[in-house]
Amino acid sequence: MTTKKMAIIATKGTLDMAYPPFILASTAAALGYEVQVFFTFYGLQLLRKDLSTVMISPLANPAMPMPVPMPVMVQMLPGMESMATMMMKQKLKKHGVASLQELRDLCLEAEVKFIACQMTVDLFEFDKSEFIDNIEYGGAAMFLGFAGDTDICLFV
Amino acid sequence: MNFDKEFDASGLSCPLPILKTKKALSDMASGQVLKLVATDCGAVKDMQAFADQTGNTLLATEEANGAYTFYMKKK
Numbered sequence: 001m002t003t004k005k006m007a008i009i010a011t012k013g014t015l016d017m018a019y020p021p022f023i024l025a026s027t028a029a030a031l032g033y034e035v036q037v038f039f040t041f042y043g044l045q046l047l048r049k050d051l052s053t054v055m056i057s058p059l060a061n062p063a064m065p066m067p068v069p070m071p072v073m074v075q076m077l078p079g080m081e082s083m084a085t086m087m088m089k090q091k092l093k094k095h096g097v098a099s100l101q102e103l104r105d106l107c108l109e110a111e112v113k114f115i116a117c118q119m120t121v122d123l124f125e126f127d128k129s130e131f132i133d134n135i136e137y138g139g140a141a142m143f144l145g146f147a148g149d150t151d152i153c154l155f156v
Numbered sequence: 157m158n159f160d161k162e163f164d165a166s167g168l169s170c171p172l173p174i175l176k177t178k179k180a181l182s183d184m185a186s187g188q189v190l191k192l193v194a195t196d197c198g199a200v201k202d203m204q205a206f207a208d209q210t211g212n213t214l215l216a217t218e219e220a221n222g223a224y225t226f227y228m229k230k231k
Contacts, residue, residue: 023170023171026171026175027171027174027175030171030174030175030177030178030206031206031209031210032209032210095169096167096168096169096172096195096196097169097170097172098168098169098171098172106175110175110178
């Protein structure tokens with residue numbers, strides 16, 4: 001049986017959008033897939049050593065379930081983002097959903113390959129020392145070299 | 157049912173029961189049976205899908221009081 005392959009492009013750096021790539025990557029690896037995730041633009045935030053800055057915002061996120069209906073004018077007040085993030089993390093924990101850190105560690109343990117987009121790193125003038133160590137840096141052609149030969153390729 | 161190893165994934169949500177199963181199987185020998193308990197109802201279909209795609213055999217699934225017990229035989 002040939003090894004199946006999956007490639008994911010992770011472009012979002014918010015708490016809610018960080019879950020799908022890590023969940024799918026770790027699960028596919030558990031199923032025996034060879035997996036690569038290409039982190040570009042805001043997705044690069046998910047490769048930071050410190051994931052505590054990854055947040056969720058109720059602003060411009062009307063589908064987010066809220067405990068009480070909240071007008072946009074209230075959502076934009078200082079501290080709302082931190083509060084929403086704290087509440088979401090509590091909810092995730094209560095329901096036994098793994099933390100981002102845990103899922104990322106499980107990915108790395110399962111040899112999922114993480115690629116950081118070099119162009120975006122340069123564009124935002126990110127310091128590579130802020131990213132976790134076991135990742136590679138590359139560009140679109142490098143990613144497509146793998147993605148072109150995959151069974152599943154997703155853009156998140 | 158007889159088993160060689162067991163672990164409890166109660167309270168854990170997708171995809172942790174699958175990831176923990178994979179991990180638990182990794183240091184077991186071919187033919188050995190893993191007993192896993194989970195409370196995530198999504199695990200019922202996921203565990204079968206895991207077995208189908210990895211070649212391990214899901215020998216049985218039992219349900220009691222909201223908990224699911226799986227017996228997975230390693231390939």
